[in-house]
Amino acid sequence: MQKGDRNPSNIGKAIILPASFTGSKRYMTQYFKDSLEICRTLGHPSLFLTMTTNTKWPEIQHMLKHMPGVDVADAPDVVARDFKMKVDQLIDMIKKKNCFGRCVGVMHVIKFQKHGLPHTHILIWLHPDDRPKTIEQIDKMVSAEIPDPEIDPVGYNAVSNYMIHGPCGSDYTKSPCMVKERLLIYLPGEKHVSFKAGDVLEDVCDKAISKKTKLEAWFDANQTFPNARNYSYSEFPNKFTWHPRPGIWKERKRGEVIGRLSEVHSSRKKGSRSFEDLKTVNGHIHETFKEACAALSLLQNDNQWHEAIVENSHTSLPLQLRAMFVNILAYIPISDPLRLWEVNWQCMSNDILIIRRHMLNDPHLYLSDEDLKNYALAEIEKLFNDIGKSLKDYATMPFPSEVYFSNAVNRLLQEETSYDKEELEILHEKNHGMLNPEQKNVYDSIIQNVYNKVVVFSMYMEVEDAARHFCGRHYVIAIVQKEILCFMLPHVE
Incomplete structure (x- = not known):
């Protein structure tokens, strides 16, 4: 609209499968969230019920008679339809006929076992007054044993033929009895x-x-x-x-x-x-x-990940800790990535100074904390790129400038911008008191031009000795003869 385009058809057309489309991503997500909310509201379910397809059901056998040469495995549509009707009938008995007591909630999931037969798991929430509370009440509903074939031959045949099977799982959740x-x-x-x-x-x-x-x-x-x-x-x-x-x-x-x-x-x-x-x-x-x-204390606590990094810092290399940091951010919903970095950045960058000194062949190279952080972040960004992610995916995380990614190092620039500020400040205070009046005049003029942001300037003074001054946050190279030409190079932070 800002560009004057008032026709929405020019934007293009996106195809989105709605939640009403069975099996779509939105369908699965909606019912999954419904199931979590039902558990949060109603609490733990009262009963857990399973039901598995029986290929000897008369409805299935009757249909196979009209399909000569077709086995049960060749008629999944017949099996699925019959199973669906059985499930609907069972849920109707639970919800409306109250076969276990007054029902306030039902959820069920349908999956297909390895040999292709439909199987359902059902969770049942009963009214608080109807929930089984004693051993006797539970025994009326549940029997966790194979019946004696002489005392209960019907139950024995049913259990031995149809109720012994492998472990079960869940693919999706539904809650048809609940209005959402x-x-x-x-x-x-x-x-x-x-x-x-x-x-x-x-x-x-x-x-x-x-x-x-x-x-x-x-x-x-x-x-x-x-x-x-x-x-x-x-x-x-x-x-x-x-x-x-x-x-x-x-x-x-x-x-x-x-x-x-x-x-x-x-x-x-x-x-x-x-x-x-x-x-x-x-x-x-x-x-x-x-x-x-x-x-409101709604965010999860990241303490376990802080503790994990600290614990591993005693036995792991900084490179391994950086990889650990990347894996935590990439695969775990951290509430505060920036704090995780700021608290633990030192153990993840302990090797940076050694690496840079080796690259520059300068054993006296000094890097500020800010430089160490940025070089470590550059290495972390490379690890993120290997898995198709980036530090930019995390809004609060800092991102280093391009200079920290380059392997081609300007040694002169590195030397001129990498120095110990605290050491230079002590040296400055010591030498400042040793200046004579003419040197003090030059010093004051330089400092004044520095704070006035003058980039290049000339001065003339009658001195016979060369002078070099380190002043505050800036480095001045002075070539002193009868005429002194000073070039001021601002410190790159």
Whole structure:
């Protein structure tokens, strides 16, 4: 729009499979997050139930009679359909017929065993009053033994033929008995907007501004309903219902649902009325949402990774520690990468000075802490590049300038810009008191021009000795004869 392009069709078309498309990435992500939220809300499940396909089910055998020469392994569609009907029937018995007691939640996952038969794992949440609490109640539901063939031949045949199998796993989660309210979140200025090809972008923007999202409507509800301020955003659907057309929340009259925030696990902030209010903790407005989360103790603790680096620093080389640092940042969700670097940078750069001295063949080379950090960061960036990442992927991490990546070193520049400032300051104080009046005059003139940012200047004085002065943060080369020409080279920091 800023370039005058008002046709959205010129932007291109992205194909995104929605959450309603079974098996898509968004579908899997949505149900995975729903399952976590159900566990967080309802607690641990009461029962765990498994069910495996039986190829001798009469429905399957009946269909195979109409397919001459076809084995069960050649008819996966028949097996899958029959299994799906059996699963639906079992869940109906659990939810509606209360075969185990009053059911408040069900989740199940379907997978295919190595030999191709469908298999399901089911988690069941019972009403607190119906949960088994005694040994006798549990024994009525669960039998963890093979029945005696003489006492219970039917049970023995069923268990021995159909209930002995290998270990089970899970591929995806579902919760069909629970009504979910998916709550979107976004940063200020990043509101989700959808439009169709041919729409005028100005109209799209106007519509986005006028139409309230669930988050914006939550802000408004906290201003309108005093009772609403007692609930966080994730708790809000328990007491309020969302009406999409007017874009408002209304108090819930009956029933309960579980709210789940996209991209975050839960929210503790209650009664927020704006984005700025979300960043306010104990009366202090933080600059970022991350800082506000840290103040609320919502961020994970990085102490174990600090301890890991410190522990390994006693037995590992700096190169190995840098590789460890890269692996931690690349594969572990660290809450504060910058602090991990600032606290541990020294053990990761202990070899830098030795390497640079060897490269320059200068055993007296001095590098400041800033130089050591940047050379170490350059080595870390090279390690990141090997795995297709970069320090730039981490917003808070510093990035060294190009000069620290170059192997071709200007030795003169390195020597003139690598010196011990503290040692030179002591030498300066010692020699300054030994200056005669004429030398003092030259010194004062040089310092004045230095602070006035004069790059090249000439002076004349009647002296017979050569003079060299190291002054503060700048290095002056003076060739003294009857006429002295001074060249000032600013120190490169």
